[in-house]
Amino acid sequence: MMKIGHVEVENGILLAPMEDVTDPPFRRVCRGLGADIVYTEFISSEGLIRDARKSTQKLTIYEDERPVSIQIFGSREEAMADSARIAEEAGPDFIDINCGCWVKDVVKRNAGAGLLRDLPMMRQIIKSVVDNTSLPVTVKTRLGWDRNSIVITDVARIVEDVGAVALAIHCRTRDQGHEGLVSWEYIPEVKKAVSIPILLNGDVRTPEDVKHAFETGADAVMIGRAAIANPWIFRDAQHYIKTGVIPEKPTLEERITVALEHLRNNLEYKGDHYGILEFRKFWSGYLKGLPLAAHVRRDLVVAPDMEVIQQRLDRYQDEVTEHVREQKERREKYFQEQMEVSV
Template identity: 50%
Template sequence: MGFGPPTRWSNGKVMKLGKLDIDKPLIMAPMENVTDAPFRAIMRRLGADMVFTEFTSCEALIRDIAKADKKVTIFEEERPIGIQIFGSHIDSMVRAAQKVEQFAPDFIDINAGCWSKSHVSRGECAALLKDLPHFEKIVQAVVKSVSVPVTVKTRLGWDQDSIVILDVAKMVEQVGAQALTVHCRTRNQGYKGKADWKWLEEIRKKIVIPLIGNGDVKTPQDAKFLFDLGCDGVMVGRQAVADPWIFQEIKEFLKTGKIPPIKPWKEKIKICLEHLQLSVKYKGEAHGVITFRKHYSGYLHGFPHAAKLRCDLMQMINFEDIRQTLDKIQGWNE
């Protein structure tokens, strides 16, 4: 009896990942020093269907380094969430995966995409794209060692002359990964050039596990384009910092074909303050305020004299001063 070709796990509408069934999921990309717990919680509230932790070193995790443990600590309001780990040693990756499983993520993601020299020189992250047999061993060993779904996030290849994503896609599926995210650039590109989305169509033909498209999604139209290419999920990184309402805008566009009007300032400032408050609660006032600074431009984009306002906010170190400054502009011109 022939079984025919395996069918796609997800039906082009609902993505299946472990116990999760999510309708056309829009996913917040993992971003080091950006997607901390406060930002993830806000993104979930503003429409992201799924989030990831920042990537965390398996070596730091297995040595119980407090900073690493904090990175993989998750809160109920963030779910569904994946914990992302990276490393080059199979044993360390297995032990780290087993450790983070105790933090009860909805899935564990293996980073095979970070391009930074400090990581690839140690055989971590995108360096795995240069050694597929080792990459395979890591994914296989991690899959076998935990009972939550394991997923992989990677790039097209090391450089334009070594695009290996089709082999990688088949490989990760064969060894039991349950979803694949592809940032459509090579390692050598870093963030240069434009993400080459055409590969997503080819990858789609090779695998039945969910495929998440990533790289340069900046508008609702971009997200629709990736779904139309056959992606089960679409991941957004930098644009969610530039425009924290991007997920809501994409959702509305997918539903109605229309882009919703820009949120009133009152709402933008309210969310900005809530986000800052979470940051202060999570990290303490000084660290919470300083690490929040990268978010002012997204929340205040388009505000008259935003540059001057941002400059003033950048100097402030007390939550109360910031609150009073932002309170003054609530309801501006509305």
């Protein structure tokens, strides 16, 4: 069984950190569905040392989501060191350093993937965090700034050399963002260069993808955007790797049960108003591929409270039952007519 720091990782299938997504309510859902480790949204080191509410709120951790890592980012050694101490007080199992965010607002401050242009500074920042926390420190990054500067093997050596315990690699360059093909082929090269666990990230969308990702030699696999619409992917990937069989897709009842659990978590964490409002982005994922989904989604995104949502979902289940019955009757009628014509 692989270990990251002091934590044993049974299956090696992790939830990637995602801004505006991996808050406590979503992390709790993914842990419940099999994610081995979950990560917070990335948190500004400058925001933490200023005690900015937007940053400090992201430090919230619930016991049922462990093991959990707090991810921080920044470009100043002192701020990163101080924010590591602040983050440790929140009680995470790890601290992760974001060296891979590609968005302009982060990169222009020489944080996130901006550090891929300055490996000596990246080294100093990682070391400043390692030296100022008793927790295991991990790093998440990309292959390089662009295709002409693939530096991931050098980064891996730096990460290991300064005492971080694992490296997650989004297998694209900074200039790719989330576009273009991922390059998983760099994973074996990195594995040969270092002895710390290497975590693969990027375009892991299905249980088959998870299996193929492990075949690169990666010690663990991080799932990001695919989990937003399908948090069951952790459970399904584990089952597929162990048995070779992909489970049936979750039923309508399962989807609604998990969606409501997620929503209740949201209300607990954010309060009634913002809990309802900020959950709207998840409805399309929970309803994806279901009959009559567009119609019910339009109602759910304007529903004002939990009571209205529950009533609409109850009605939706009845509508789907009736829809399925009508579809079955149409098929039976069609086949009967075809048989009569053939006679």
